Amino acid sequence: MARHSVTLIPGDGIGIETSAAMQEVVAASGAEIDWEVAEAGAQCMETQGTPLPESTIEAVKRNKVAIKGPITTPVGTGFRSVNVALRKTLNLFVCLRPVLSLPGAGGRYENVDLVIVRENSEDLYAGIEFEEGTPQALELIDFIDNAGLGSIRKDSGISIKPISITATQNIVRYAFEYALKHGRKKVTAVHKANIMKHSDGLFLREAREVAKEYEGRIEFEDRIVDAFCMNLVIDPGQFDVVVFPNLYGDIASDLAAGLVGGLGIAPGANIGKEYAVFEAVHGSAPDIAGKNLANPTAEILSAAMMLDHLGELDAASRIRAAVRSVYADGQCLTADIRRATGSDLPAATCSEFTHALVDALENLSL
Numbered sequence: 001m002a003r004h005s006v007t008l009i010p011g012d013g014i015g016i017e018t019s020a021a022m023q024e025v026v027a028a029s030g031a032e033i034d035w036e037v038a039e040a041g042a043q044c045m046e047t048q049g050t051p052l053p054e055s056t057i058e059a060v061k062r063n064k065v066a067i068k069g070p071i072t073t074p075v076g077t078g079f080r081s082v083n084v085a086l087r088k089t090l091n092l093f094v095c096l097r098p099v100l101s102l103p104g105a106g107g108r109y110e111n112v113d114l115v116i117v118r119e120n121s122e123d124l125y126a127g128i129e130f131e132e133g134t135p136q137a138l139e140l141i142d143f144i145d146n147a148g149l150g151s152i153r154k155d156s157g158i159s160i161k162p163i164s165i166t167a168t169q170n171i172v173r174y175a176f177e178y179a180l181k182h183g184r185k186k187v188t189a190v191h192k193a194n195i196m197k198h199s200d201g202l203f204l205r206e207a208r209e210v211a212k213e214y215e216g217r218i219e220f221e222d223r224i225v226d227a228f229c230m231n232l233v234i235d236p237g238q239f240d241v242v243v244f245p246n247l248y249g250d251i252a253s254d255l256a257a258g259l260v261g262g263l264g265i266a267p268g269a270n271i272g273k274e275y276a277v278f279e280a281v282h283g284s285a286p287d288i289a290g291k292n293l294a295n296p297t298a299e300i301l302s303a304a305m306m307l308d309h310l311g312e313l314d315a316a317s318r319i320r321a322a323v324r325s326v327y328a329d330g331q332c333l334t335a336d337i338r339r340a341t342g343s344d345l346p347a348a349t350c351s352e353f354t355h356a357l358v359d360a361l362e363n364l365s366l
C-alpha cells in the first residue's frame with residue numbers, strides 16, 4: 001500500500017473533535033497517511049490576522065488532497081467565508097455530496113441513494129455584494145431605474161447572482177461523467193428558470209445542450225427547485241445524480257441529509273481539476289462544540305471518499321463497512337442519532353463512538 005501525504009485542516013468548533021476521530025479511524029483502516037496539519041478559521045484570524053493563511057493554501061497545493069473540518073463564518077459582519085475562498089482559490093468547481101440511507105441512523109427512508117453535484121464557484125456565492133446605503137448600492141439602483149429595468153428600494157442591500165455558460169457546462173458535464181463512471185442512470189438538473197430567465201434559464205438551456213452529448217446513455221430531466229424539494233421529501237428514491245447551481249445545491253444537501261438521518265452522517269467533497277478538499281456537509285455546531293458530543297460519521301465518510309480518490313479502495317470500503325455495522329448494531333451511537341431514531345438508549349460520546357468504529361474495523365480484518 002502506498003503512503004500518501006494529505007493536508008488536514010481541522011477547522012474549528014466540532015471540527016477539532018471530528019477530525020481527531022477521523023484520523024483514528026483512517027489509521028485503523030490500514031491506509032498509510034502522513035497528515036500535514038494546516039490552520040484556518042476564527043482562531044487563525046486572531047493569531048495570524050487572516051482566517052485563511054497563504055501557508056494553508058500552499059499546503060493543499062503541495063499535497064493536492066486535503067480533508068477539512070468545518071469553519072465558523074460570522075453572520076452578517078466579520079470575515080467572509082473561508083470555505084468560499086478556498087473553493088475559489090483552488091478552483092474547486094464541484095461540490096459532491098452522496099446521500100445514502102444508513103440503516104440504524106433514523107432516516108425517514110431506507111431507499112435513498114442519490115448524489116448531489118453542486119456548482120461551487122458562482123451564483124449568489126460569488127461574494128459580489130452591495131451594502132445598503134453605500135454610494136455603489138445607490139449608483140446601481142439608479143442605473144437599474146434609469147435603464148427601465150425595475151425599481152429597487154433605496155434602502156436595499158444587493159447580492160449579485162452570476163451564472164455562466166462555462167461554469168454550467170463544466171458542472172453538468174461533471175454530473176454526466178460521474179453518472180457514467182459510477183453506473184448511474186439519470187441526471188436531474190434543478191433550477192428556477194421560470195422566474196430567473198437569464199441566470200437559471202441559462203443553466204437549464206446549457207444543461208439541456210450538454211445532456212444531448214449523453215443521449216441514449218444517461219437519462220436527463222429537469223425540475224423546478226420548489227417542486228424538486230417537495231418530490232425529494234415525498235419520494236427520494238426517484239432521484240439519482242442531481243445537478244444544481246450553487247445555492248439550491250447547498251439547501252438541497254441539508255434537506256437530503258435530513259432524510260437519511262441528519263447532518264451528522266452526510267459526507268462531501270470539493271473537487272477541481274488539480275485539487276480535492278474533502279469535508280462533511282455540516283458546520284462547526286457551536287452549540288455542542290468542545291463537549292465530546294459531535295457525531296464524527298460525516299467526516300469519517302468524507303475520509304472514505306478521500307481514500308477512494310487516492311485509490312485506497314479497500315481501506316475506504318472497510319471504513320464504510322465498519323460504519324454500517326456500528327449503526328446496524330445500534331449499541332454505541334451519538335446523541336443526534338438517538339434523537340433521530342427516538343431511542344431511549346444512552347448516547348455515546350464522540351470518542352466512545354470512534355472506539356466502537358475502530359473495534360469494528362479490527363473485527364472486520366479477522
Ligand code: NAI
Pocket residue numbers: 014069070071072073074083263264265279280281282283284285286287288293294295296298336
Ligand atoms: P451546523 O451544521 O453547524 O449545525 C446545525 C445543527 O446540526 C446544530 O444543532 C448542530 O449541533 C447539529 N450538528 C451539525 N453537525 C453535527 C454533528 N456532526 N454531530 C451532531 N450534531 C451536529 O450549522 P449552523 O449552526 O448553521 O452553522 C454553524 C457555523 O458553521 C456557522 O458559522 C456556519 O457558517 C458554519 N458552517 C461551516 C461549514 C463548513 O465549514 N463547511 C458548513 C456549514 C456551516
